[in-house]
Amino acid sequence: MLFGASVILHRLLTYRTSLTYSLSLAVGMTTGVLLVIYAHIQLGESTFHQIVFALIMLTSAFMTARTITKTYKDEDEKWQMRKLGMFALGLFTKI
DSSP: OHHHHHHHHHHHHTTTOOHHHHHHHHHHHHHHHHHHHHHHHHHOOOHHHHHHHHHHHHHHHHHHHHHHHHHOOSHHHHHHHHHHHHHHHHHHHHO
16 A cells, blocks of 8 residues: 555656656655565554555645646636545545
8 A cells, every 4th residue: 555655646746857856756765665564564563654654645635736736727627626536535535
């Protein structure tokens, strides 16, 4: 779950950025996620794992909203994208 969520966050953070920045961030995020997974497995600590996952998801939600605001100029398109985002959030919270 952490890897999947971090891939989405990476894409949002590197939207319209250079390849060098994207690769450096990918290496840093992968290292961070691996450390969290290692701590989760070796220490049996699930709270930190859950907190990191929640932070990744919240950051992704805010970055998505910011990207929608910057990318779409038409209010109808913005509303459609926000509805899609709310639908996805609803699906996520039902799981």
